[in-house]
Amino acid sequence: MFFIIMQSLLNNPLFRPPAEADSLILQIDEGCPYNRCTFCGMYRETHFRKKSFEEIRMIIEQESVYDQGVKRVFLADGDVMRRSYEDLQLILVELAQHLPMLARVNVYATGNSIIAKTDAQLRSLRSLKLSTLYMGLESGDEATLRNIEKAETVKVMIEACRRAQECRLKMSVMFLLGIGGVTRWQNHADATAFALNNMQPRLLSALRFVPVPGTELFEDVKAGRFPQLTEYDIVQELRTIVSLLDLNNTVFRANHASNVVPIEARLPRDKSKLLANLDEMMASGALDRYSPGAMPLWL
Numbered sequence: 001m002f003f004i005i006m007q008s009l010l011n012n013p014l015f016r017p018p019a020e021a022d023s024l025i026l027q028i029d030e031g032c033p034y035n036r037c038t039f040c041g042m043y044r045e046t047h048f049r050k051k052s053f054e055e056i057r058m059i060i061e062q063e064s065v066y067d068q069g070v071k072r073v074f075l076a077d078g079d080v081m082r083r084s085y086e087d088l089q090l091i092l093v094e095l096a097q098h099l100p101m102l103a104r105v106n107v108y109a110t111g112n113s114i115i116a117k118t119d120a121q122l123r124s125l126r127s128l129k130l131s132t133l134y135m136g137l138e139s140g141d142e143a144t145l146r147n148i149e150k151a152e153t154v155k156v157m158i159e160a161c162r163r164a165q166e167c168r169l170k171m172s173v174m175f176l177l178g179i180g181g182v183t184r185w186q187n188h189a190d191a192t193a194f195a196l197n198n199m200q201p202r203l204l205s206a207l208r209f210v211p212v213p214g215t216e217l218f219e220d221v222k223a224g225r226f227p228q229l230t231e232y233d234i235v236q237e238l239r240t241i242v243s244l245l246d247l248n249n250t251v252f253r254a255n256h257a258s259n260v261v262p263i264e265a266r267l268p269r270d271k272s273k274l275l276a277n278l279d280e281m282m283a284s285g286a287l288d289r290y291s292p293g294a295m296p297l298w299l
């Protein structure tokens with residue numbers, strides 16, 4: 001997933017996508033109900049808890065006293081879409097009642113939590129101002145997904161994305177550069193582009209895999225069981241994926257601190273320019289061909 005760390009009042013880390021910087025963040029769950037992806041350290045220390053509707057109602061009431069002009073809300077934490085349709089409906093109605101200017105409510109979602117809703121339910125949630133679903137594809141390569149213990153198959157995530165968009169929800173999909181490692185990078189690149197072409201997400205983000213202490217994949221990197229791609233290889237992988245993308249109308253960003261090269265592009269309009277920039281970077285000799293290079297200290 002794509003995230004920025006904040007600190008909640010209870011000292012649990014609170015994550016939100018960078019694009020939600022101007023949104024009111026309401027933590028209606030604590031942690032991730034799955035919490036088993038081997039690369040993800042976001043909620044490792046957080047015991048998952050679904051807040052009761054009473055608690056949520058009080059949070060909404062308190063926040064609405066401070067600012068009646070809120071237009072955007074992000075509901076945290078890990079997979080809010082996993083709540084039942086009835087729960088989500090109640091929460092969205094409550095938000096609309098207290099925030100008269102509210103235009104959009106955005107959440108993290110997973111393939112399984114999206115396809116668990118019927119089309120009628122997705123449309124109904126959309127009509128109640130649910131807007132963008134942030135979903136981590138991570139990889140289109142099934143073997144890579146199994147290696148990192150992702151709960152969903154590629155097929156489920158493609159179906160989730162297509163159905164949500166058919167029901168007028170906006171999908172923001174994230175993939176992870178380097179997550180296939182040295183052995184599966186080509187499969188990861190080919191299959192990720194294939195999955196994305198089938199998804200046609202309106203918003204797309206790329207992050208680079210960074211080993212996070214406390215995760216299984218961090219231990220694998222440390223023990224030499226998962227050799228990381230070099231900085232050069234990461235850019236080559238990104239170039240391969242971009243070259244295979246056939247997207248109709250997508251905003252593509254790779255401007256997270258983990259990325260080797262910051263990117264902001266509209267596809268297909270900027271594809272040739274983007275490929276030329278990546279070629280130039282690979283030919284410049286500036287990229288580290290022997291190690292992953294500098295990594296951010298946080299994620």
Ligand code: SF4
Pocket residue numbers: 001032033034035036037040041042043078079110136
């Ligand atoms: S589902 Fe998302 S938040 Fe939960 S462990 Fe996997 S990547 Fe992390």
